Amino acid sequence: MWTKTVIRLFCIALAGVWIAVIASAASAPNARKGKAYFKKNCRVCHDGKTxxxxALQPSDLIMDQWDKAFEDEEDxxxxxxxxxxxxxxxLTEQDLLDIQKYLVDGAADGERPMTCG
Ligand code: HEC
Incomplete structure:
Protein backbone atom coordinates (compact mmCIF):
# COMPACT_ATOMS: atom_id res chain seq x y z
CA MET A 1 0.00 0.00 0.00
CA TRP A 2 2.59 2.55 0.87
CA THR A 3 5.05 1.35 -1.71
CA LYS A 4 2.46 2.50 -4.17
CA THR A 5 2.35 5.92 -2.56
CA VAL A 6 6.13 6.20 -2.62
CA ILE A 7 6.23 5.24 -6.29
CA ARG A 8 3.51 7.70 -7.07
CA LEU A 9 5.31 10.52 -5.26
CA PHE A 10 8.51 9.63 -7.04
CA CYS A 11 6.80 9.85 -10.41
CA ILE A 12 5.28 13.20 -9.58
CA ALA A 13 8.67 14.54 -8.52
CA LEU A 14 10.27 13.24 -11.70
CA ALA A 15 7.63 14.85 -13.86
CA GLY A 16 8.20 18.13 -12.04
CA VAL A 17 11.92 18.04 -12.74
CA TRP A 18 11.25 17.28 -16.38
CA ILE A 19 8.92 20.21 -16.78
CA ALA A 20 11.44 22.54 -15.16
CA VAL A 21 14.20 21.32 -17.47
CA ILE A 22 12.11 21.71 -20.59
CA ALA A 23 10.81 25.12 -19.62
CA SER A 24 14.23 26.55 -18.90
CA ALA A 25 15.81 25.10 -22.03
CA ALA A 26 13.07 26.48 -24.22
CA SER A 27 13.40 30.13 -23.76
CA ALA A 28 15.38 32.30 -21.43
CA PRO A 29 15.38 35.49 -23.53
CA ASN A 30 18.80 36.17 -25.00
CA ALA A 31 19.82 39.82 -25.27
CA ARG A 32 22.81 39.07 -27.47
CA LYS A 33 20.64 37.42 -30.08
CA GLY A 34 18.10 40.21 -29.64
CA LYS A 35 20.73 42.77 -30.50
CA ALA A 36 21.54 41.02 -33.76
CA TYR A 37 17.86 40.70 -34.67
CA PHE A 38 17.22 44.32 -33.80
CA LYS A 39 20.05 45.57 -35.98
CA LYS A 40 19.06 43.42 -38.87
CA ASN A 41 15.30 43.70 -38.73
CA CYS A 42 14.40 46.92 -36.93
CA ARG A 43 17.21 49.39 -37.49
CA VAL A 44 16.78 48.99 -41.25
CA CYS A 45 13.84 51.35 -40.84
CA HIS A 46 14.41 52.87 -37.40
CA ASP A 47 17.82 54.27 -38.28
CA GLY A 48 16.82 57.92 -38.29
CA LYS A 49 17.47 58.16 -42.00
CA THR A 50 14.15 56.88 -43.19
CA ALA A 55 14.94 56.48 -34.98
CA LEU A 56 15.03 53.88 -32.23
CA GLN A 57 17.83 52.68 -30.03
CA PRO A 58 17.62 50.99 -26.64
CA SER A 59 18.43 54.05 -24.55
CA ASP A 60 15.76 56.15 -26.27
CA LEU A 61 13.14 54.77 -23.91
CA ILE A 62 12.90 53.57 -20.34
CA MET A 63 12.24 49.94 -19.46
CA ASP A 64 8.51 50.39 -18.90
CA GLN A 65 8.10 52.09 -22.23
CA TRP A 66 9.76 49.23 -24.06
CA ASP A 67 7.68 46.66 -22.25
CA LYS A 68 4.61 48.60 -23.20
CA ALA A 69 5.69 48.88 -26.82
CA PHE A 70 5.87 45.10 -26.95
CA GLU A 71 2.46 44.64 -25.34
CA ASP A 72 0.73 47.34 -27.29
CA GLU A 73 -1.04 46.21 -30.45
CA GLU A 74 0.07 49.35 -32.20
CA ASP A 75 3.82 49.47 -31.79
CA LEU A 91 10.06 36.93 -36.47
CA THR A 92 8.94 34.29 -33.99
CA GLU A 93 7.64 34.87 -30.48
CA GLN A 94 11.06 33.85 -29.24
CA ASP A 95 12.86 36.32 -31.53
CA LEU A 96 10.62 39.08 -30.20
CA LEU A 97 11.36 38.08 -26.60
CA ASP A 98 15.07 38.27 -27.40
CA ILE A 99 14.68 41.71 -28.96
CA GLN A 100 12.59 42.89 -26.02
CA LYS A 101 15.25 41.69 -23.58
CA TYR A 102 17.96 43.54 -25.49
CA LEU A 103 15.95 46.76 -25.55
CA VAL A 104 14.88 46.57 -21.90
CA ASP A 105 18.43 45.82 -20.72
CA GLY A 106 19.71 48.71 -22.79
CA ALA A 107 16.95 51.14 -21.82
CA ALA A 108 17.84 54.52 -20.35
CA ASP A 109 17.17 53.14 -16.85
CA GLY A 110 18.18 49.56 -17.74
CA GLU A 111 21.12 47.41 -16.68
CA ARG A 112 23.36 48.70 -19.45
CA PRO A 113 22.01 51.79 -21.20
CA MET A 114 22.95 51.41 -24.80
CA THR A 115 23.09 53.39 -27.95
CA CYS A 116 23.43 51.52 -31.14
CA GLY A 117 24.98 53.21 -34.07
C1 HEC B 1 9.63 48.59 -42.82
C2 HEC B 1 10.05 49.53 -41.81
C3 HEC B 1 9.97 49.12 -40.35
C4 HEC B 1 10.59 48.06 -39.74
C5 HEC B 1 11.44 46.99 -40.38
C6 HEC B 1 10.28 48.17 -38.32
N1 HEC B 1 9.49 49.26 -38.08
FE1 HEC B 1 8.85 49.91 -36.27
N2 HEC B 1 7.80 51.42 -37.18
C7 HEC B 1 7.76 51.65 -38.54
C8 HEC B 1 6.78 52.70 -38.82
C9 HEC B 1 6.42 53.24 -40.21
C10 HEC B 1 6.26 53.08 -37.57
C11 HEC B 1 5.13 54.07 -37.29
C12 HEC B 1 5.66 55.43 -37.04
C13 HEC B 1 4.51 56.32 -36.68
O1 HEC B 1 3.45 55.86 -36.28
O2 HEC B 1 4.71 57.52 -36.80
C14 HEC B 1 6.93 52.27 -36.56
C15 HEC B 1 6.74 52.39 -35.19
C16 HEC B 1 7.40 51.66 -34.22
C17 HEC B 1 7.31 51.90 -32.81
C18 HEC B 1 6.53 53.02 -32.14
C19 HEC B 1 7.45 54.18 -32.08
C20 HEC B 1 6.78 55.47 -31.80
O3 HEC B 1 7.50 56.41 -31.43
O4 HEC B 1 5.57 55.59 -32.00
C21 HEC B 1 8.11 50.98 -32.18
C22 HEC B 1 8.36 50.83 -30.69
C23 HEC B 1 8.68 50.16 -33.22
N3 HEC B 1 8.24 50.62 -34.44
C24 HEC B 1 9.54 49.09 -33.00
C25 HEC B 1 10.04 48.29 -34.00
C26 HEC B 1 10.78 47.07 -33.74
C27 HEC B 1 11.13 46.52 -32.37
C28 HEC B 1 11.09 46.55 -34.97
C29 HEC B 1 11.84 45.26 -35.25
C30 HEC B 1 11.26 44.06 -34.70
C31 HEC B 1 10.55 47.45 -35.97
N4 HEC B 1 9.91 48.46 -35.35
C32 HEC B 1 10.71 47.28 -37.36
C33 HEC B 1 8.51 51.00 -39.51
C34 HEC B 1 9.27 49.87 -39.30
Missing part, protein backbone atom coordinates in the same frame (compact mmCIF):
# COMPACT_ATOMS: atom_id res chain seq x y z
CA UNK A 51 11.52 59.53 -43.58
CA UNK A 52 8.50 59.34 -41.31
CA UNK A 53 9.98 56.61 -39.11
CA UNK A 54 11.34 57.50 -35.67
CA UNK A 76 5.94 46.39 -32.22
CA UNK A 77 3.00 44.21 -33.21
CA UNK A 78 2.42 46.47 -36.20
CA UNK A 79 6.07 46.26 -37.17
CA UNK A 80 6.22 42.47 -37.35
CA UNK A 81 4.54 42.38 -40.79
CA UNK A 82 6.63 45.41 -41.79
CA UNK A 83 9.76 43.44 -40.99
CA UNK A 84 8.52 40.53 -43.06
CA UNK A 85 7.96 42.82 -46.01
CA UNK A 86 11.27 44.61 -45.69
CA UNK A 87 13.70 41.83 -44.86
CA UNK A 88 11.73 38.66 -45.60
CA UNK A 89 12.27 37.54 -42.00
CA UNK A 90 9.30 36.18 -40.12
Missing amino acids: EGIP VAECVPRVKEKTGVE
Whole structure:
Protein backbone atom coordinates (compact mmCIF):
# COMPACT_ATOMS: atom_id res chain seq x y z
CA MET A 1 0.00 0.00 0.00
CA TRP A 2 2.59 2.55 0.87
CA THR A 3 5.05 1.35 -1.71
CA LYS A 4 2.46 2.50 -4.17
CA THR A 5 2.35 5.92 -2.56
CA VAL A 6 6.13 6.20 -2.62
CA ILE A 7 6.23 5.24 -6.29
CA ARG A 8 3.51 7.70 -7.07
CA LEU A 9 5.31 10.52 -5.26
CA PHE A 10 8.51 9.63 -7.04
CA CYS A 11 6.80 9.85 -10.41
CA ILE A 12 5.28 13.20 -9.58
CA ALA A 13 8.67 14.54 -8.52
CA LEU A 14 10.27 13.24 -11.70
CA ALA A 15 7.63 14.85 -13.86
CA GLY A 16 8.20 18.13 -12.04
CA VAL A 17 11.92 18.04 -12.74
CA TRP A 18 11.25 17.28 -16.38
CA ILE A 19 8.92 20.21 -16.78
CA ALA A 20 11.44 22.54 -15.16
CA VAL A 21 14.20 21.32 -17.47
CA ILE A 22 12.11 21.71 -20.59
CA ALA A 23 10.81 25.12 -19.62
CA SER A 24 14.23 26.55 -18.90
CA ALA A 25 15.81 25.10 -22.03
CA ALA A 26 13.07 26.48 -24.22
CA SER A 27 13.40 30.13 -23.76
CA ALA A 28 15.38 32.30 -21.43
CA PRO A 29 15.38 35.49 -23.53
CA ASN A 30 18.80 36.17 -25.00
CA ALA A 31 19.82 39.82 -25.27
CA ARG A 32 22.81 39.07 -27.47
CA LYS A 33 20.64 37.42 -30.08
CA GLY A 34 18.10 40.21 -29.64
CA LYS A 35 20.73 42.77 -30.50
CA ALA A 36 21.54 41.02 -33.76
CA TYR A 37 17.86 40.70 -34.67
CA PHE A 38 17.22 44.32 -33.80
CA LYS A 39 20.05 45.57 -35.98
CA LYS A 40 19.06 43.42 -38.87
CA ASN A 41 15.30 43.70 -38.73
CA CYS A 42 14.40 46.92 -36.93
CA ARG A 43 17.21 49.39 -37.49
CA VAL A 44 16.78 48.99 -41.25
CA CYS A 45 13.84 51.35 -40.84
CA HIS A 46 14.41 52.87 -37.40
CA ASP A 47 17.82 54.27 -38.28
CA GLY A 48 16.82 57.92 -38.29
CA LYS A 49 17.47 58.16 -42.00
CA THR A 50 14.15 56.88 -43.19
CA GLU A 51 11.52 59.53 -43.58
CA GLY A 52 8.50 59.34 -41.31
CA ILE A 53 9.98 56.61 -39.11
CA PRO A 54 11.34 57.50 -35.67
CA ALA A 55 14.94 56.48 -34.98
CA LEU A 56 15.03 53.88 -32.23
CA GLN A 57 17.83 52.68 -30.03
CA PRO A 58 17.62 50.99 -26.64
CA SER A 59 18.43 54.05 -24.55
CA ASP A 60 15.76 56.15 -26.27
CA LEU A 61 13.14 54.77 -23.91
CA ILE A 62 12.90 53.57 -20.34
CA MET A 63 12.24 49.94 -19.46
CA ASP A 64 8.51 50.39 -18.90
CA GLN A 65 8.10 52.09 -22.23
CA TRP A 66 9.76 49.23 -24.06
CA ASP A 67 7.68 46.66 -22.25
CA LYS A 68 4.61 48.60 -23.20
CA ALA A 69 5.69 48.88 -26.82
CA PHE A 70 5.87 45.10 -26.95
CA GLU A 71 2.46 44.64 -25.34
CA ASP A 72 0.73 47.34 -27.29
CA GLU A 73 -1.04 46.21 -30.45
CA GLU A 74 0.07 49.35 -32.20
CA ASP A 75 3.82 49.47 -31.79
CA VAL A 76 5.94 46.39 -32.22
CA ALA A 77 3.00 44.21 -33.21
CA GLU A 78 2.42 46.47 -36.20
CA CYS A 79 6.07 46.26 -37.17
CA VAL A 80 6.22 42.47 -37.35
CA PRO A 81 4.54 42.38 -40.79
CA ARG A 82 6.63 45.41 -41.79
CA VAL A 83 9.76 43.44 -40.99
CA LYS A 84 8.52 40.53 -43.06
CA GLU A 85 7.96 42.82 -46.01
CA LYS A 86 11.27 44.61 -45.69
CA THR A 87 13.70 41.83 -44.86
CA GLY A 88 11.73 38.66 -45.60
CA VAL A 89 12.27 37.54 -42.00
CA GLU A 90 9.30 36.18 -40.12
CA LEU A 91 10.06 36.93 -36.47
CA THR A 92 8.94 34.29 -33.99
CA GLU A 93 7.64 34.87 -30.48
CA GLN A 94 11.06 33.85 -29.24
CA ASP A 95 12.86 36.32 -31.53
CA LEU A 96 10.62 39.08 -30.20
CA LEU A 97 11.36 38.08 -26.60
CA ASP A 98 15.07 38.27 -27.40
CA ILE A 99 14.68 41.71 -28.96
CA GLN A 100 12.59 42.89 -26.02
CA LYS A 101 15.25 41.69 -23.58
CA TYR A 102 17.96 43.54 -25.49
CA LEU A 103 15.95 46.76 -25.55
CA VAL A 104 14.88 46.57 -21.90
CA ASP A 105 18.43 45.82 -20.72
CA GLY A 106 19.71 48.71 -22.79
CA ALA A 107 16.95 51.14 -21.82
CA ALA A 108 17.84 54.52 -20.35
CA ASP A 109 17.17 53.14 -16.85
CA GLY A 110 18.18 49.56 -17.74
CA GLU A 111 21.12 47.41 -16.68
CA ARG A 112 23.36 48.70 -19.45
CA PRO A 113 22.01 51.79 -21.20
CA MET A 114 22.95 51.41 -24.80
CA THR A 115 23.09 53.39 -27.95
CA CYS A 116 23.43 51.52 -31.14
CA GLY A 117 24.98 53.21 -34.07
C1 HEC B 1 9.63 48.59 -42.82
C2 HEC B 1 10.05 49.53 -41.81
C3 HEC B 1 9.97 49.12 -40.35
C4 HEC B 1 10.59 48.06 -39.74
C5 HEC B 1 11.44 46.99 -40.38
C6 HEC B 1 10.28 48.17 -38.32
N1 HEC B 1 9.49 49.26 -38.08
FE1 HEC B 1 8.85 49.91 -36.27
N2 HEC B 1 7.80 51.42 -37.18
C7 HEC B 1 7.76 51.65 -38.54
C8 HEC B 1 6.78 52.70 -38.82
C9 HEC B 1 6.42 53.24 -40.21
C10 HEC B 1 6.26 53.08 -37.57
C11 HEC B 1 5.13 54.07 -37.29
C12 HEC B 1 5.66 55.43 -37.04
C13 HEC B 1 4.51 56.32 -36.68
O1 HEC B 1 3.45 55.86 -36.28
O2 HEC B 1 4.71 57.52 -36.80
C14 HEC B 1 6.93 52.27 -36.56
C15 HEC B 1 6.74 52.39 -35.19
C16 HEC B 1 7.40 51.66 -34.22
C17 HEC B 1 7.31 51.90 -32.81
C18 HEC B 1 6.53 53.02 -32.14
C19 HEC B 1 7.45 54.18 -32.08
C20 HEC B 1 6.78 55.47 -31.80
O3 HEC B 1 7.50 56.41 -31.43
O4 HEC B 1 5.57 55.59 -32.00
C21 HEC B 1 8.11 50.98 -32.18
C22 HEC B 1 8.36 50.83 -30.69
C23 HEC B 1 8.68 50.16 -33.22
N3 HEC B 1 8.24 50.62 -34.44
C24 HEC B 1 9.54 49.09 -33.00
C25 HEC B 1 10.04 48.29 -34.00
C26 HEC B 1 10.78 47.07 -33.74
C27 HEC B 1 11.13 46.52 -32.37
C28 HEC B 1 11.09 46.55 -34.97
C29 HEC B 1 11.84 45.26 -35.25
C30 HEC B 1 11.26 44.06 -34.70
C31 HEC B 1 10.55 47.45 -35.97
N4 HEC B 1 9.91 48.46 -35.35
C32 HEC B 1 10.71 47.28 -37.36
C33 HEC B 1 8.51 51.00 -39.51
C34 HEC B 1 9.27 49.87 -39.30
